[in-house]
Amino acid sequence: MKYLILLMADGEVPAWSTMSEADQQTIMGQFGAFDTACRDREGVEILAGEALGDAETATVVRTRGGERTVTDGPFAEAVEQLGGFYLVEAPDLDVVLELLTVLPPYDIQVSPVVDTP
Amino acid sequence: MPTELDEVVREEWGRMVAVLLGRFRRLDLVEDALGDAVEAAARQWARDGAPANPAGWLQTVARRRVVDRLRSEAMAGRRHALLAADLDRRPPRVMADPGDLVEDDLLRLVLMCTHPALAPESASALALRLVLGVSTHDIAALFLVPEPTMAARITRAKKKIVTAGIPFAVPGLAALPGRLETVAQTAYLAFTAGYAPASGTRLVRPDLAGEAVRLVRTVHVLRPDDPTLTALLALMLLQHSRRDARVDDQGRLVVLADQDRGRWHYGEIEEARRLLAAPGLVGTPLPELAATYVLQALVAAEHVAPDSAQTRWDRVVDLYDQLLVLAPSPAARLARAVAVAETSGPQAGLEALEGVEMPGNHRLAAVRAELLAREGDVAAALEQFDVALAACGNEAERAHLRRRCSTLTGPGG
Numbered sequence: 001m002k003y004l005i006l007l008m009a010d011g012e013v014p015a016w017s018t019m020s021e022a023d024q025q026t027i028m029g030q031f032g033a034f035d036t037a038c039r040d041r042e043g044v045e046i047l048a049g050e051a052l053g054d055a056e057t058a059t060v061v062r063t064r065g066g067e068r069t070v071t072d073g074p075f076a077e078a079v080e081q082l083g084g085f086y087l088v089e090a091p092d093l094d095v096v097l098e099l100l101t102v103l104p105p106y107d108i109q110v111s112p113v114v115d116t117p
Numbered sequence: 118m119p120t121e122l123d124e125v126v127r128e129e130w131g132r133m134v135a136v137l138l139g140r141f142r143r144l145d146l147v148e149d150a151l152g153d154a155v156e157a158a159a160r161q162w163a164r165d166g167a168p169a170n171p172a173g174w175l176q177t178v179a180r181r182r183v184v185d186r187l188r189s190e191a192m193a194g195r196r197h198a199l200l201a202a203d204l205d206r207r208p209p210r211v212m213a214d215p216g217d218l219v220e221d222d223l224l225r226l227v228l229m230c231t232h233p234a235l236a237p238e239s240a241s242a243l244a245l246r247l248v249l250g251v252s253t254h255d256i257a258a259l260f261l262v263p264e265p266t267m268a269a270r271i272t273r274a275k276k277k278i279v280t281a282g283i284p285f286a287v288p289g290l291a292a293l294p295g296r297l298e299t300v301a302q303t304a305y306l307a308f309t310a311g312y313a314p315a316s317g318t319r320l321v322r323p324d325l326a327g328e329a330v331r332l333v334r335t336v337h338v339l340r341p342d343d344p345t346l347t348a349l350l351a352l353m354l355l356q357h358s359r360r361d362a363r364v365d366d367q368g369r370l371v372v373l374a375d376q377d378r379g380r381w382h383y384g385e386i387e388e389a390r391r392l393l394a395a396p397g398l399v400g401t402p403l404p405e406l407a408a409t410y411v412l413q414a415l416v417a418a419e420h421v422a423p424d425s426a427q428t429r430w431d432r433v434v435d436l437y438d439q440l441l442v443l444a445p446s447p448a449a450r451l452a453r454a455v456a457v458a459e460t461s462g463p464q465a466g467l468e469a470l471e472g473v474e475m476p477g478n479h480r481l482a483a484v485r486a487e488l489l490a491r492e493g494d495v496a497a498a499l500e501q502f503d504v505a506l507a508a509c510g511n512e513a514e515r516a517h518l519r520r521r522c523s524t525l526t527g528p529g530g
Contacts, residue, residue, distance in 0.1 A: 001282045092284035093234060098292070112281045 002047065002113035003096050005086040012105040027104050034102045038088060044095060049086035087113075121167035122158050129172045130250025131335065135222035136176065138229075138285050141183050144275055148247065150182035151175065223248070224339045225285050227332075228296055231303040232283045239274040240299075241307040245328055246271055248335065259325035260310055297340060298406045301349045304333045308353055323360040330357055344397045348410035351392035355417035358385040370517040374425040386421050389414065405443055412440040416452075430459035447475045455484055463491040479509035483518060495525050 013027065038044045052058075060071045083106065090096045096110055130151075137147040154175045168174040230244040242260065245251040251259070257267035277283065288296050311325030330353050337346045362376035371377075392398075393414055403411065416436050422428050437453035450473045458466025466488045475481045486501035502522045509515050 003282075090282075092282040092286070093232075094284050094286060094288060097234075098289070110281075114280075 001090060001092065001115065003088050003090055003093075004111045004113060005088060005096070005100070006109045006111070007083045007085065007103075007106045008109050009081045009107040010083070011107040030102060030104045034099065037099050037102045041090075041095065041099065043089070043091040044099065045089045047087040047089055049084070049088075051084040052082055055081055118159050119162045119167055121171050122155065122162055125171040125175065126155060126250050129175075131223050131226055131248035133172060133176055133179070134247050134250075135226040137179060137183065138226060139222045140180075141187070142285060143183065143187070144278055144285075146183045146186050147179070148275075150179040150186070153182050154178040221287070221339055224336065225287055227300055227336050227339075228287060229278060229283060229285050231296075231300045232278070233296075233299050234281060234283060235274050235277060237303055237306055239270050241303045241310075241329075242267060242271055243274045244300075244303060244332055245307065249328055249331060251328060259307075259328070294343065294345070294404065297336070297343050298345050298404070300336055301333070301345045301406065301410070304329050304336075305349060305353070307332070308356075312356060323357070326353075326357055326360065330354065342397050344401075344403050344407040345410065347392050347395050347398055348403075348407045348414055351389040352410050352414035352417060354385040354389040354392070355414055355421060358382040358389070358421065364513070368513055369520075370513055373420055378424065381421065390418065393418065409440060409444045412436050412443070416440075428459075430456050434460055447473050447481075451475065451481055451484060458488055458491075463488040467492070477508060479505040479507075479514070479518075482508065487521070490521075490525055498525060 014023070016024065016027075019027070035046065038046050056072075062069050062071070088096065088099075090099070093110065093112075100108060100110070133151060134147060137151065138144060141147060157178055158171075158175060162168070162171075227244060227248055230247055231240045235243070238260075242256050245256050245259070246253060253268050253271060254264055256271070257264040260267065262270075287293065308326050308329035311323065311327070311329060330350070333346060333350050333353060337343070337350050340346055358381050359373075359376060361382070362378065362380040363371055365371050393411065398407070398411055416433055419428050419430075419433050419436075433456040434453060437449055437456060440449050441453065451470070454466050454469035454473070457469040467485065470481070470485055470488075473481060482501045482505035486498045486505060489495075489498035489501060499522060502518055502525075506515060506518050509518060
């Protein structure tokens with residue numbers, strides 16, 4: 001199965017800019033450890049994964065009544081601090097949840113990708 | 118339904134679901150197929166008598182149905198017919214469970230139903246359905262919701278299991294205790310729904326509480342050394358043992374002190390005491406949830422003393438003090454205040470209630486009213502009884518509160 005893993009909010013991770021260099025290194029190390037853990041796990045593969053630009057760099061495209069508007073920033077009511085994502089192939093949800101314990105303590109949403117045969 | 122069928126459904130349902138699921142990993146098909154098999158059995162066994170191996174018979178019929186369905190799905194998908202013919206023999210795809218931890222399909226099934234990614238109220242309903250074979254109709258009645266609501270809830274949970282890839286698996290040994298805690302919490306949720314229904318006319322729903330006890334017992338047999346399950350089973354048995362005495366013949370609430378102790382189930386009380394003395398619960402530091410269940414069970418054990426005069430309320434206060442350190446909750450503070458009132462008088466009880474808040478719950482006001490009445494402050498007590506009556510949704514409890522009011526005002530008041 002494919003899962004989209006969304007790093008939704010900082011959770012217990014302090015804001016990047018407030019962290020010391022050593023702490024930033026630790027966080028980067030955890031991302032590295034996640035890559036390794038996925039590679040070492042049978043049936044698991046990271047298909048894609050990126051860190052995203054800050055919230056203020058996002059652009060919103062909305063169509064209302066056929067009219068398209070392009071505005072600055074994310075939807076306030078939706079994902080405000082989406083920091084990054086992974087697309088992984090994994091045997092089941094428990095494998096994903098177990099691997100995620102390696103990542104820094106972000107608030108994370110795991111959504112299965114709809115499987116169209 | 119022939120009695121043999123009734124029995125096998127009651128005793129073997131979870132195991133049959135688990136075995137089929139272990140083989141096919143298709144929750145949707147497995148349950149439908151077993152349902153079909155039971156229907157066929159109802160007709161055939163009534164006519165020809167029950168087979169020698171009722172569970173085996175149902176299993177075989179259900180297995181054929183699943184294979185038929187898989188075959189027609191494959192045909193509909195215009196896949197090669199040979200592939201379909203091979204379905205029955207195909208090994209299951211890779212799962213998280215390496216398979217060498219616990220060879221028990223039933224435990225896998227319980228863990229799947231109570232996966233933390235499912236809403237707890239759906240999880241307990243699903244566990245009653247899949248593990249114990251309780252019908253959706255009965256589960257709806259047990260949880261006091263309309264049948265279509267419950268059917269939708271169970272369907273949603275099953276769909277989530279399939280689409281989110283919640284595995285039919287026993288997690289690694291390191292994660293298992295945590296997962297068994299979820300099992301325990303889910304079962305206790307069902308139990309309390311049966312023990313203290315928030316609405317309706319009946320005071321206790323011993324059937325739901327009984328099913329929840331059965332669920333914990335089933336899992337406890339599989340993991341007898343798990344401290345959380347052991348403590349919870351003891352707690353449930355102690356509370357459940359008083360079921361027949363909590364209500365009188367007219368369906369009226371009977372408070373603990375007035376209960377007919379001859380109607381308690383002493384076998385269950387004894388079993389609970391044995392569980393509480395189990396080596397796994399004594400002398401070792403317990404996981405937090407297990408510790409809270411032990412403390413609550415010890416409180417319940419004080420309440421089943423041979424007569425109410427023997428209840429050591431000072432010990433109860435002490436147990437609640439320990440519980441409040443581990444798991445502070447308004448309900449525990451309320452119960453502690455009741456015990457304080459028994460040891461040190463109603464005024465001390467009222468003081469212990471200060472700062473406790475339970476919005477929307479009638480019990481706080483009911484206890485306060487009771488203590489005020491004992492202090493002789495009838496006016497303030499009646500005021501609090503009014504607050505409690507306004508918040509209480511259970512008819513039997515309301516009747517009890519009204520009876521208490523009338524004893525205060527007297528027959529003429």
